Amino acid sequence: MTSYRIDHGGLIDRTRPLVFTFDGRSYTGFDGDTLASALLANGVRIMGRSFKYHRPRGPWSAWVDDPNAIMNVKLNGREFPNCAATTTYLEDGMAARSVNAFPSAQFDVKGGLDLMHRWLTAGFYYKTFMWPNWHLFEPVIRKMAGLGEISRDVFEDYVSDQVHDCCDTLVIGGGGTGLAAAREAVETGENVILVDDQKTVGGGLFRTGLIEGQAAADWVEAQVAAIESGGGRVMRATTAFGIHDHKLVGLAEHGKFGCPPRLWRLRPGRIILASGALDRPITFANNDRPGVMSLDGACEFLARYGVLVGRNIATLSNNSGAESSARTLEQAGANVVTLDPTAGHACAIGGKRLRGVELNGAFHYADTILCSGGQTPLVHLWRHAGGKLDWNDDLQAFVPGKAPEGMIAVGSANGFFDLQHALDDARAVGADTARPNKKSSYKLTPLWPKPGSKGRQWIDFQHDVTIKDVELAARENYVSVEHLKRYTTLGMASDQGKTSNMSGLAAMAAVLDRPIPEVGTTTFRPPFVPQPLALYAGQRKATLFSPLKRLKLEPEHRAADAALVEYGGWLRPGWFGSGDPTEHIFNEVQLVRETAGIFDASPLGKIEILGPDAEAFVNFAFYNTIATLKPGHVRYGFLLNERGIVMDDGVVARLGDNRFVISCSSGHVDHVRDHLEVWRQDCNDPERIFVHDTTQHWSTVTVTGPRARDILEKIDTRIELAADAFPHMTVREGTFDGAPIRVARVSFTGELSFEVSIRNTYATALWNALLKSGASIGAGPVGSEAMMILRAEKGYIIVGKDTDGLTMPHDLGFTVPRLKKKAAFIGDRSLHMQVGNETDRRALVGLEVDTGSAMLSTGAHIVADGSKPRTLGYVTSSYDSPTLKRPIALGLLEQGAERIGEKITVWHLGKTVTATVCPPCFYDPEGVHLDA
């Protein structure tokens, strides 16, 4: 066993052993371990396989920057994919599985793929699988690609809480400088939040010796105590994963494994970024071998978990920070040889088990190689917020430059790698005083990937991108870093290039012989580490996402055994009665055609337009001329958008000179109201028009059928109901039980209909009175499904079902206003653009199937026959008509009006049937029933 647990030290609780499995074998760790530290403590080094070549991989580092050790983890029967072993805290009973490896990470049957590496270069898929068709190969490749395996179980209770909060100062990062800055800020009286993504704050402090004369743990405890006693909050295991517009910070607070993280949407007054820095890899031959690790990472494993990653260690470092690290490892019991990689060509020797390192031809025995290629400040959040980066030649790193408003970087994140200097600086920032000016003692020799050098040298460990792939990308002219990233997939793995980006762009700079800052970085985008989508979704599901609108008459419908279904956001009776719905719906249709049905039409729009300019406004809003409508009359029409597309249809009732009621479709009311409100304020004088949506304040009960008048007559409405006194397409106002009512003679069924509208408070009485009156002649309630069939029989459309985003009013047979209306109206000019004048526009038609054939499928394509099939249109509505005793359908069809009588072919899911085009009205085309 190469790595092992030393007998002292670390932040783990050695009195609490935890049992877990990895790839089926059982191991023991301690409370406070991560999966990675526990496995290393058990001598397990190979924790996964790489994405493309299936090379064995061990952890590169100890926290979020590790790209290698990714696992599927199961606990209490729940399995989660893509868990980073270095950030997953160990819990008793965990079962971890390596990914991209079968049967285990140690022995993987696809390991042989590595032998093919010569042919598996960047862009290999695109180049190889072009002929005859990529789609032939795609299923197999997709099966081979990918890392974790997602559980098919749905965790209904995996729902994130979401909290909104604010503070004066947010400190991101609980390392030395974060703690120092937060403490100062608290002491000046500010409301401070400090967040840190680990369970134990302190950052990298535990791997250093004494801090200001105190042991790291004591120093950290003193700072935390001072912050908390001053009213500051310290949030542990909380990741600041993104800074969004206007300084909104997203925090993910993690609980036990398998619990959804809690989202904090935090608005701080100012942000102190103390996110630290990462030790970057050194690019040399075979640098992806298990046992090649980050020097800082190795020290972190030792300091936090008491794990020594190797017995015979060779360090490769180009900077002054490495010396003390080497000494720490030596004191813990390792043999350490320090090598200078800037001296020449290095190569790791060994396979699954490292044997040593060769430097300039000289072999050095080692079971572990620790690399430190210099510190890279973690500037992700700085860039999210829009901060600029400057290239620092001394540090060979991008450091925070011009700051975004209200943000300041301290410590290693700012390129300050001397602890005392960084602490003094952070305190000044926390207290908002002048920052001290000191010179850094940190020294490093530039060391970057050398193109053209021997061996396979990894740049992106997770996605298997080597320096040769970068060279290839450059040869093929993918020289921009953004192109390089996408062509080679460098930095596109789940670690998002935390380790690989700097090496990648430095390699590109070297290939192009340009300075690194000229090549630049790729864009840093949230989230800093992967977050479950449930975090963003929170409770917004089902009715909490889209609240149901409820009918005033719902209790009556429930009592009448209605099947309540959602239609356009409203919970409405689909039909009445339990059991087979088809029979109920057919009976309800027949009831309307033969006697009368009573229908709750309350969701129907009731948008009032009032004011001295109301007439001109409604005339402007509608395609049809409304200005000529007389009080007491009703007109059907379309609302268009400015592109001439039918947005909704409905009837307008004129109640007086300055008062109109628009009855738009039930599902479109909110949209129409918004549309009218915008036009009212934007192109008209809002002082002279008022848009008043009364839809949810008034209920509407429709009595429809040949005997509708008989039902209404038994109720005292003070309205003369005779056909000559109250003809079709007129509106009357009356009373019911002393309450004002509005009755409109408009029909959605083709039968004599009265739409009775009343204030919600009186709706129940009205409904019951009409039902009682109807019952005496055999009439009863009908639901929405029957209405859908009734309207289709009559050829009445539903906008959005029988029309689409291209339908103009003249496609629906309403041609006159387009040619004759003088006044301006919304969308007018668009109807005469080239697209509106095309002769092959899709028009509304009826479709009849041959006798005895089944009904057409809604959505089925109407296709042109011939050698090149082409869609001419599609079926929009299709029903078995109880009235006509045969199937009926509506559709949109190219040149539909000219095709009446033609036989056409309808295609659906590989099957074709023939149908005949007919006018879109199947019932009472003369309108005898309507005018009754």
Added chain:
Amino acid sequence: MQIFICPFCGPRDEREFHFEREAGKIRPDTTKLVSDIGWSDYLNEQRNTKGAVREVWSHLPCHELFVMERNSLTMDVIYSTSRRGPVT
């Protein structure tokens, strides 16, 4: 997530707002002759300026349209003015 300022309701979360159009665009008088190009420009041509922009937005809860000046690059909100009264 941006904070926009409704002239009536004050600073609110951006999700409460709806973009209507760029300010300064005038609907052509369609009772007169409007060329295809003229209408197409009105429908489709946006200035899409990088930097300071003036736009018409509506605040959905109070449903008032107003003019907001903001910076499309830095996302800074500069000011909001009611369109009631003399509109500039």
